[in-house]
Structures are given as structure tokens and as C-alpha cells.
Amino acid sequence: MFIVDTQIHVWKEETPDRPWVPGARERIRLNGHREEAFSYEEALSLMDEAGVDRALILPPSWEGDRIDYALEACEAHPDRFGVMARVPQNKPEEGAELMRELAANPHVKGTRLTFHRPIDRNWMIDGTNDWYWPLAEELGLVTMVHAPIWKTELGQIAERHPDLKLIIDHMGIMARCVDDAIGYWVQETADLCKHPNIYVKVSAIPGYSTQPFPNLNIAKYVHEVVDKMGPERAFWGTDITRLMGHGITWTDTIEQFTKHFGFTEEQLEWIMGRGICDVLGWPVPDDAK
Numbered sequence: 001m002f003i004v005d006t007q008i009h010v011w012k013e014e015t016p017d018r019p020w021v022p023g024a025r026e027r028i029r030l031n032g033h034r035e036e037a038f039s040y041e042e043a044l045s046l047m048d049e050a051g052v053d054r055a056l057i058l059p060p061s062w063e064g065d066r067i068d069y070a071l072e073a074c075e076a077h078p079d080r081f082g083v084m085a086r087v088p089q090n091k092p093e094e095g096a097e098l099m100r101e102l103a104a105n106p107h108v109k110g111t112r113l114t115f116h117r118p119i120d121r122n123w124m125i126d127g128t129n130d131w132y133w134p135l136a137e138e139l140g141l142v143t144m145v146h147a148p149i150w151k152t153e154l155g156q157i158a159e160r161h162p163d164l165k166l167i168i169d170h171m172g173i174m175a176r177c178v179d180d181a182i183g184y185w186v187q188e189t190a191d192l193c194k195h196p197n198i199y200v201k202v203s204a205i206p207g208y209s210t211q212p213f214p215n216l217n218i219a220k221y222v223h224e225v226v227d228k229m230g231p232e233r234a235f236w237g238t239d240i241t242r243l244m245g246h247g248i249t250w251t252d253t254i255e256q257f258t259k260h261f262g263f264t265e266e267q268l269e270w271i272m273g274r275g276i277c278d279v280l281g282w283p284v285p286d287d288a289k
Contacts, residue, residue: 002288003254004273005047005055006237007169007203010073011063013037024062027117031175032207033060033241040073044080046240050250053273053288056237057083058112058144074107082109082282084144089113089123092131099132103139109280110142110167115150116175124150133157137164142280144201148174151188158195165279167199167235168192171225173208179217182208186221190228199279200225202271203237205256206248213248214260222261231263231270232278 013036014020028035040057047055057070070083085108087095102108113132115124123129124147136143146169147154158166172189173182192198202222209215226234238253258268277284 001258001269002273002277002284003052003054004235004276005052005240005250006167006201006235006276007058007239008043008055008237009033009060009239009241010038010040010043010057010069011060012039012069018063020062021064028062031242032245034244038241040069040076040081043073043240044077046250047080050254052250052254054080054082054277054282056109056276057081059083059086061114061117071105071107078107079285081107082280083107084110084112084142087111087113087132089120089132090128096131096135099135099139099141103141109282110144110165111136112144112146112169115145115147121149124153133161133164137161142167144169146170148172148185151192154198155192155195158192158198162197165197165199167201167279169201170204170208170239171200171202171221178208178210182218182221186224190225193228193230193233199233199235199275200229201235201237202226203235204239204242206246206253207239207242213246213252214256216260219261226263226267226271231267232275234271235276235279236272 012018057073059067059070065086065088067083067085074081074083085102087098114120142165144167145154151172154166168189171186173185177185189200202225205222206213206215209218211217236257240250257263
């Protein structure tokens with residue numbers, strides 16, 4: 001099985017030459033990420049140990065909009081890493097210029113937008129981000145979106161831009177919702193299945209359960225997404241640095257799907273890697289097919 005993790009962060013330590021955004025350390029602790037740097041070399045070693053073939057790097061918000069370290073990882077290991085780049089969402093001219101550069105970069109597989117923090121929460125509805133959608137559609141930039149409260153709006157964007165591929169992060173769950181409280185958010189997300197250009201990451205799953213691993217109490221919600229979207233449009237991912245503090249490994253997160261959640265072999269082929277590669281146009285090596 002060809003395995004692709006659709007969400008990891010890698011970053012360097014904060015230094016005077018590489019400052020983090022204000023309040024970053026508090027946000028890291030709040031979201032449960034480890035605080036020490038996570039290098040792409042460490043990520044690669046752990047991927048090899050678990051049998052993860054590829055990972056998509058989403059540059060972390062605490063480093064601002066910079067993507068240089070993610071690109072360094074891709075340049076060093078182009079067969080193992082791709083980047084979903086950040087863009088300055090509230091700066092149309094600067095953002096548009098950058099997007100045209102990104103679209104020409106073979107290491108960039110798409111972009112990732114966030115609408116879940118106080119600073120950016122309303123950018124989807126107040127006009128701030130309106131410039132982005134038509135340009136991303138024109139450039140063919142697949143877009144990951146973390147916007148738990150804006151499902152209706154995402155559906156409307158998908159309708160207006162049918163050639164724009166949108167991937168919803170973490171089953172569309174609001175931060176810090178757990179157990180059956182995630183059901184409302186998951187249903188909202190799964191019901192967007194009527195839009196053929198919307199996809200969903202079934203990612204960071206252990207973080208949404210207070211029950212012991214393998215978190216069987218929320219397996220039904222993962223199945224709801226897969227059943228409605230189809231396995232071709234549901235993509236496994238870890239957000240691995242949020243799980244390390246709980247003693248959960250990359251191997252654990254793979255086996256959660258392959259051994260505990262009751263998916264068929266055909267479903268797993270799509271969920272665990274083939275689906276995301278198809279959407280991104282990132283060919284699977286012949287010897288892995």
C-alpha cells in the first residue's frame with residue numbers, strides 16, 4: 001500500500017533571525033503540539049520506520065507565511081515531500097504574485113488557507129479572501145482549507161469555481177471538540193459531498209477522542225465521511241506533532257485505519273495515499289502501483 005500523510009508540520013527553533021509570530025508558543029501549547037523544533041530529517045526517519053512513503057508539509061502558522069524550510073525539505077527529498085504553501089491571505093497583490101510563482105514550482109502541490117484564528121476567522125465572509133478563489137482556479141492550485149464554521153460558504157465557493165479543488169482539513173471539526181461533540185461538525189462536512197470538487201482529510205483523528213487508542217468511539221464519524229464522500233475523496237493524515245505528546249506513533253495512526261476501523265483493502269488503497277496523489281497530480285511510482 002502506498003501511504004501518504006496529508007498533514008505534517010516541520011519547523012526550526014525560534015531565533016532572532018527567524019522570529020515566530022506573537023503568541024505562537026501559547027498557541028502551540030493550546031493545540032497540543034510539541035514545542036521543540038521538528039526537523040524534516042527527524043520526520044523522514046520516523047516515516048521510514050512506519051512505512052510512510054510521502055508527506056505533505058503544511059508550514060506551521062507560528063512561523064507566519066514563510067515556506068522556506070518546507071521547500072528546503074522538498075528540494076532535499078523531492079520524492080518524499082511536497083508542500084501546501086501558505087500565502088498572505090489579506091494581501092491580494094503580494095499574494096497573487098506569490099501564487100503565480102508557486103504554481104510554477106514543482107515542489108508546491110497546492111496551498112493551505114486558514115480561517116479558524118481570531119485574526120483570520122472572518123476573512124472568508126468579509127471580502128478579504130475573495131481575490132484568492134478565482135486565481136487559484138485559474139492557476140490550478142489545489143487548496144486545503146481549515147474553516148470549521150464556514151461550511152455553507154465553502155459549498156458556495158465550490159459552486160462558483162467548479163474547477164477549483166478544495167480539501168477540508170480534519171473533517172471540518174471545530175478545535176477542541178471531542179467524542180460525540182464532533183458529530184455535528186462531521187455531518188456538516190460530509191453533507192458537502194454533493195460538490196464533486198470538495199474533498200476531506202480524515203486527519204488528526206486521535207486528537208478528537210478522549211477514549212483510549214485506537215479511539216473506536218469515533219470510528220463511526222470517520223466512516224460517515226468516507227461513506228458519503230467515497231474513499232476516493234477522503235484522505236488520511238496525522239498532524240503527527242500533535243500526537244507525539246500522547247505517545248501515539250506514525251505506525252499507530254496507520255494501524256488505526258488498517259487494523260481497527262474496519263475499512264476494506266480497496267477503500268484503504270484510496271484513503272491512505274492513492275486518492276490524494278490523484279487529486280494533486282503527484283504520480284505514484286510504477287513500482288508502488
